[in-house]
Amino acid sequence: MVCSVNALRPAIVFHVVAMMAAGYHTYTWFKVSPKVVPHIYLGTERIPDNLITAVQYVVAAVCYLALFLVVVRT
Amino acid sequence: MIAKQRSSEPFFWSLFGAGGVVVAFIVPMLIFITGVAGPLGLLPEGALSYERVLTFATSWPGKLFLFVVVSLCLWHGVHRIFQSLHDFGIEKANWQRWVLYGSAAIGTIVAGVLLQLLG
Numbered sequence: 001m002v003c004s005v006n007a008l009r010p011a012i013v014f015h016v017v018a019m020m021a022a023g024y025h026t027y028t029w030f031k032v033s034p035k036v037v038p039h040i041y042l043g044t045e046r047i048p049d050n051l052i053t054a055v056q057y058v059v060a061a062v063c064y065l066a067l068f069l070v071v072v073r074t
Numbered sequence: 075m076i077a078k079q080r081s082s083e084p085f086f087w088s089l090f091g092a093g094g095v096v097v098a099f100i101v102p103m104l105i106f107i108t109g110v111a112g113p114l115g116l117l118p119e120g121a122l123s124y125e126r127v128l129t130f131a132t133s134w135p136g137k138l139f140l141f142v143v144v145s146l147c148l149w150h151g152v153h154r155i156f157q158s159l160h161d162f163g164i165e166k167a168n169w170q171r172w173v174l175y176g177s178a179a180i181g182t183i184v185a186g187v188l189l190q191l192l193g
Contacts, residue, residue, distance in 0.1 A: 008113045015109025019102055026098040056098075064103035071107050074118050074126070 030056045086153050086175065093150025096143060104143065128192070137189045144185040148178040 005012075033056065034049035041047065112122045120126060130136035152174035159166060 005114060012110060012113050015105055015113075019105040019110065022097055022102040022105055025094070026102060029094050029098040060099050063099045067100065067103045068107065071121055072118060074121050 026060060030060075086149070089146065089149035089178075090153035093146035093148075093153075096146045097150060100143060101147065131189065132192050137192075141185055141189055145178075145182040148181040149175075152178045 030053045034052040037052065039046055040052075107117070108122065111117050131140060156166070156170060156174050159170060164170075
C-alpha cells in the first residue's frame with residue numbers, strides 16, 4: 001500500500017459519511033417509488049406499496065453483492 | 075387563448091430519475107469498495123491495483139459503467155438541489171438552471187472526454 005491507513009483516515013471518514021448519505025438516498029428512493037411507478041396488478045389485486053419497496057431492497061442487495069464479488073474476485 | 079409552452083422539465087426529470095436509480099442500486103456499495111474497504115486493506119491484494127482499474131476503465135463495459143455512474147449522479151444531484159431551493163425560500167430563477175444543469179453537463183462532457191483519453 002502506498003499510503004498508511006493513518007494518513008487516509010480523514011478520507012475514509014469522508015467516504016463513510018458519503019456512503020451513509022447514499023444509503024439514506026436509497027432508503028428514501030425505495031420509500032417513494034411505489035407512488036411513482038404505474039399501478040401493477042396481480043390478477044385483480046393491486047400489488048401493495050410495501051411489496052414493491054421490499055422487492056427493490058432484494059434487488060439492491062443482489063446488486064451490491066454482485067458488485068462486491070466482481071471486485072473481490074481477482 | 076393561452077400559448078402552450080413546451081417544458082424542459084420532463085427531460086431533466088428523466089435524467090434525475092435514472093440517476094436516482096443508479097445511486098440507489100450502485101453507489102453505496104461503490105463508495106464502500108473504493109473509499110472504505112480499499113483504503114482499509116479489506117480487499118484482496120491487487121483488487122484495486124492501478125493496472126486492474128486501468129484495464130477496467132479502458133474496456134467498453136468499464137467506460138460505460140463509469141460514464142453512467144458519474145454523469146447520472148451529477149444530473150440527479152443538480153436537479154435535486156434545484157428543486158430544493160424552493161424549500162429554502164429561494165425563488166427559482168433561470169440562472170440557477172444554467173449554473174446547476176450546466177455543471178452537470180460540463181461534468182458529463184469531462185467524464186466522457188477523460189474516458190476517451192484513457193485509450
